[in-house]
Each structure stands twice: as C-alpha cells, then as structure tokens.
Amino acid sequence: xxxxxxxxxxxxxxxxxxxxxxxxxxxxxxxxxxxxxxxxxxxxxxxxxxxxxxxxxxxxxxxxxxxxxxxxxxxxxxxxxxxxxxxxxxxxxxxxxxxxxxxxxxxxxxxxxxxxxxxxxxxxxxxxxxxxxxxxxxxxxxxxxxxxxxxxxxxxxxxxxxxxxxxxxxxxxxxxxxxxxxxxxxxxxxxxxxxxxxxxxxxxxxxxxxxxxxxxxxxxxxxxxxxxxxxxxxxxxxxxxxxx
Numbered sequence: 334x335x336x337x338x339x340x341x342x343x344x345x346x347x348x349x350x351x352x353x354x355x356x357x358x359x360x361x362x363x364x365x366x367x368x369x370x371x372x373x374x375x376x377x378x379x380x381x382x383x384x385x386x387x388x389x390x391x392x393x394x395x396x397x398x399x400x401x402x403x404x405x406x407x408x409x410x411x412x413x414x415x416x417x418x419x420x421x422x423x424x425x426x427x428x429x430x431x432x433x434x435x436x437x438x439x440x441x442x443x444x445x446x447x448x449x450x451x452x453x454x455x456x457x458x459x460x461x462x463x464x465x466x467x468x469x470x471x472x473x474x475x476x477x478x479x480x481x482x483x484x485x486x487x488x489x490x491x492x493x494x495x496x497x498x499x500x501x502x503x504x505x506x507x508x509x510x511x512x513x514x515x516x517x518x519x520x521x522x523x524x525x526x527x528x529x530x531x532x533x534x535x536x537x538x539x540x541x542x543x544x545x546x547x548x549x550x551x552x553x554x555x556x557x558x559x560x561x562x563x564x565x566x567x568x569x570x571x572x573x574x575x576x577x
Contacts, residue, residue, distance in 0.1 A: 358399050358434075358570050369575040370432075373421045373558065374401060376570065381423045384416070385449070385457045385559060391417035393562060400436070400570035403443065403562050410564065411440065412473065417562030418457040420449055421572075427555035428577040430508040437468040437482075437499045438566030444486060446559035447507060448552055457559050460547025462486075462528075464507055464516055466567060468499040479540075483518040487540045491516065491523035502570075510577045512554075528552065 359376030373381060376399040379390045393406035393415055406415030426447070433445060443466040450460050463486040467475065474480045483491030483505065495518040497503050506517045509528075516524040527533060529551065542548040560569060 359572075361573065365573070370573050371575065372573050374570065374572040376400070381421050382419050383422050385418040385420050386416075386451055386453070390419065391415065391562065393417045394419065397568070400434075400568040401560070401572075402566065402568050403560070404566045405564050406562075412442065413564040414562040415564070418559060419562070420446075420451075420457070420557040420559040422557060425555045425557055426574065426576065428510045429574050430506065430577060431558060431574045432504065432506045432571065433569060433573075434502050434504050434571040435466050436502045436568040437466060437472075438568075439468060439499055440471045440473065441466070441468045441499060441565040441567045442472050442474055442563040443467075443565065443567040444561040444563070445505060445507065446557075446561065447509065448554070448556035449559040450547075450553050450556050452547065455547070457561065458486075459545060460552055461556060461559065462488075462514075462552065463561070464505060465491075466505075466561070468565075469493050469496055470498060472565075483516060483523050485516070485524055485526065485536075487542065488536045489524050489526060491518060492521070495519055495521045495523055504571070508577075529554075 361370050384391050393404055395402050409415050444463040446457055446461040446463050448461050452459055465482055465484045465486045467482040469475055469481050478490035479487050481493045482496040504519055508515045512528040514526050515522055537543055537548045
C-alpha cells in the first residue's frame with residue numbers, strides 16, 4: 334500500500350510540474366513586461382509570421398502543444414527543405430535581446446536568423462547571421478565544430494556541452510547592441526563577437542560566406558528574425574524579444 338501511495342504521489346507531483354511548465358510557456362511575467370519584453374509567438378497561431386519571400390505560412394509548419402513545429406514536407410527527403418523558412422515580419426529589429434526555446438527531433442538541423450533582409454531570388458541565409466540548431470549527436474552535419482548547436486554557423490564554435498540532446502528543450506538567448514553580440518545556451522554564454530569590424534571580416538573570409546555578396550558587402554544593421562526549414566522536425570516556443 335505504501336509503495337502504491339508513493340507512486341501516486343510522485344505521479345501527481347510530475348503532472349503538476351509538467352502542467353505548470355506548460356502554463357508558463359509563451360507567457361510573460363510582470364517583471365518581463367516591465368523590462369520591455371514582448372512575445373513574438375502566442376502559442377496559438379502564427380500571427381506575425383510568414384514564409385520568407387512569401388505571403389502566408391508554409392504548409393510544413395504547424396502548432397503542437399503550444400510550440401511551432403516544422404517538419405519534413407511531403408515529397409522531400411530528410412535534409413531537403415521545402416522553401417519553408419519563415420520570418421516574423423511585423424517589424425525589423427536593430428538592437429535587441431531575443432530569447433527562444435527550441436527542441437530538436439532526431440537528426441534535426443535548423444537555425445535562428447537575425448538581421449534578415451528579403452532579397453529576391455536569394456535564400457534566407459544569403460545575408461543573415463545564423464545561430465545553429467542541431468541534434469549534435471545524430472545529425473549528419475555534426476562533424477564540424479562551427480556547425481554544432483549554439484554556434485554562429487560556420488564562423489564561431491559554441492561549447493556543445495551546453496546543449497541538451499534531441500527531445501529536450503534548450504533556451505538560446507541572442508543579444509546584439511551596437512554591433513556587439515553575445516549568445517548563451519541554457520544560461521551559459523557560449524559566444525561573443527562584434528559585427529562590422531576587421532575581426533568580423535576575417536570570420537567571413539574564413540567561412541563558406543566569403544563569396545556571398547550579402548556578407549562581403551556587409552550584413553544589414555537591422556532586419557527580421559527568422560527560423561529555418563532544413564527538412565527535419567524542430568519545435569520552437571517562448572519566442573520573446575526586447576529592444577535595447
């Protein structure tokens with residue numbers, strides 16, 4: 334009887350904790366509101382979001398358990414996106430602090446973009462920095478350290494020990510102020526860098542972006558927030574931002 338009681342108690346505590354966590358998702362505390370934070374996703378619909386270069390949300394995005402979910406589009410192979418990259422298009426941001434929770438599916442690969450500019454005929458990554466989202470253990474693109482989760486993609490590597498495995502939530506915070514940027518994963522700072530400097534130019538020169546005019550001519554100083562469809566399942570929630 335005692336064992337049954339303990340089992341029921343543990344189950345009740347777990348359910349309470351899980352329910353409380355779900356209730357906190359996609360909500361701002363009074364303290365956050367006073368600090369200037371605002372939600373970019375309400376957990377119920379895609380208000381404010383649309384396809385990069387399009388007018389509506391792509392078909393391979395849905396809302397599941399209060400999170401945005403991108404998944405492999407019909408007729409595509411894993412790793413093959415369907416033009417489903419999206420942006421929050423209500424307005425552009427210059428100096429900001431962005432916080433976003435993400436969870437990778439098996440082998441997942443995606444990204445969080447900022448300073449996105451829509452260039453006709455060019456992909457979302459043509460002229461926008463990307464913070465990598467990845468299943469570090471099983472993704473096919475896990476052989477290069479600057480391609481692991483939390484990294485400034487193909488430019489600066491993040492500490493992979495700060496990233497939770499596929500199936501678990503991670504919190505990424507990106508802060509940009511007057512060109513100075515920092516990125517944290519699950520509460521630990523993993524990157525610092527400064528845009529529009531000789532050091533930044535060197536990072537570009539040593540990356541796959543060295544022949545991208547969007548980077549070599551200089552990335553924008555403000556732009557949209559974007560999320561990538563790379564042909565894998567990834568969830569996003571608690572997307573919030575404050576202008577600095």
